[in-house]
Amino acid sequence: MRFADITGNENVVKALVGMADSGHVPHAIMMYENDGGGALPIALAFISYLNCRERHDGDSCGQCAHCNQNSKLIFPDVRFTFPITSGSKVSGEVKNLTCDDYAPYWKELVLANPYFLESELSSALGIEKKSGVIAVAEGKAIMQKLSLSSVTDGYRCIVIWLPEKMNQQTANMLLKSIEEPAGKTVFILITHQPEAVLQTISSRCLPIRIIPVERERAESESVAEMQGLVEDLFENMISRDYLGTLEVGEALAAMESREKQKAFCTFVGDSLRKIFMIQQGMDEIAGIPPASEAFYRNAAGRCSKTFCRRAIEMINRTSLLLERNVAQKILFCNLVSRMYKCIV
Ligand SMILES: [Zn+2]
Missing domain, CATH: 3.40.50.300 (P-loop containing nucleotide triphosphate hydrolases)
Known part of the structure; x- marks a missing residue:
């Protein structure tokens, strides 16, 4: 090579x-x-x-x-x-x-x-x-x-x-x-x-x-949409708006396909890793897109230090359960409420 x-x-x-x-x-x-x-x-x-x-x-x-x-x-x-x-x-x-x-x-x-x-x-x-x-x-x-x-x-x-x-x-x-x-x-x-x-x-x-x-090539619509959902979710959780958080959960449950929901899980997992890396002082390699920099920095400052690790586990579990035909509304509402509880 x-x-x-x-x-x-x-x-x-x-x-x-x-x-x-x-x-x-x-x-x-x-x-x-x-x-x-x-x-x-x-x-x-x-x-x-x-x-x-x-x-x-x-x-x-x-x-x-x-x-x-x-x-x-x-x-x-x-x-x-x-x-x-x-x-x-x-x-x-x-x-x-x-x-x-x-x-x-x-x-x-x-x-x-x-x-x-x-x-x-x-x-x-x-x-x-x-x-x-x-x-x-x-x-x-x-x-x-x-x-x-x-x-x-x-x-x-x-x-x-x-x-x-x-x-x-x-x-x-x-x-x-x-x-x-x-x-x-x-x-x-x-x-x-x-x-x-x-x-x-x-x-x-x-x-x-x-x-x-x-990823380097694609700043596609799908990335923008996922980023929008992630930002919406975090904004609601951080500002302690429980109903708003549940609404995002419902929007995730209503996505048109399981593939898209799995892609979202991967995307939010990646976002959590970015936040984690900023919290660890490894900003320069966190791969933050310039357009979303303010969001990630704010989230890193406001999420608890243990949040990312725990949330990544929750996301992985959700991703697994998606393959098993679990009712999606329950799955995603459960996910976002559990994240809501431990974010700050
Ligand atoms: Zn040689």
């Missing part, structure tokens, strides 16, 4: 190239994307660039020995960590499993489509019905990798896909290394739920927002 293969996110690419060229590569980067949003291809292009022997014009050469290994995901100084558990393809006790056990399936999927979704990874790994974790055995494998000197003279890269699935014990194990890794080592974390990443980890990373390419 080269930067030339990446569409969009020019500013991110420019920043990464600048870091590599100047030699000021951060110890740890946390990329925040929506599921399938293209952070992994950017991370792969960055790793190739860091380790290419013939960089030119702000990109890797794609031909040297290192580029060749990176393109096949066999560069010896890169480790890929992702959530796992035992499943139909790899059995055994969960506490003994590491991503090495799953490496062939990961490689096959990434090489076929680096823009894969979380659900696609689960099925590629044969753990569809289960919830994967990044547990202690994997943490130990990372520490072991860091304890050995690098095989090449390039950068050692630890890619952690979905750090929100890391348990506390593993996080504690990795903290020091993420804060002060040995020379020429970089951690690249890719998250879909920045609010769920342990704060001890996320606070040590340089945050980078990856904007989905379709």
Whole structure:
């Protein structure tokens, strides 16, 4: 993967190239994307660039020995960590499993489509019905990798896909290394739920927002409509207008299709993440559209600090229940009343 293969996110690419060229590569980067949003291809292009022997014009050469290994995901100084558990393809006790056990399936999927979704990874790994974790055995494998000197003279890269699935014990194990890794080592974390990443980890990373390419292009009517509904909902909740809040719930229940309601859930989840990131002081990467900046800043100042995390859980649950034919009016009115109760 080269930067030339990446569409969009020019500013991110420019920043990464600048870091590599100047030699000021951060110890740890946390990329925040929506599921399938293209952070992994950017991370792969960055790793190739860091380790290419013939960089030119702000990109890797794609031909040297290192580029060749990176393109096949066999560069010896890169480790890929992702959530796992035992499943139909790899059995055994969960506490003994590491991503090495799953490496062939990961490689096959990434090489076929680096823009894969979380659900696609689960099925590629044969753990569809289960919830994967990044547990202690994997943490130990990372520490072991860091304890050995690098095989090449390039950068050692630890890619952690979905750090929100890391348990506390593993996080504690990795903290020091993420804060002060040995020379020429970089951690690249890719998250879909920045609010769920342990704060001890996320606070040590340089945050980078990856904007989905379709979103960059489309300031479509549908986005404007969703934004309008979100603003209406928040305005009613924050000004403590319960009836107004319920009216928005009814409008959501009356949307013409379940697909549209699901799209709204995704949209409001994304809005909550923006608010959360402003509250965490990560404004510059929250991906706030300039036209809605005043709204998001106001909301961030007025929502309680625990609201976004709780509301995202409520939204996820609503999204799930939508698939089960639950009466929509009850579903959405219940959602907005519960949000109303805990927003301030
Ligand atoms: Zn090269």
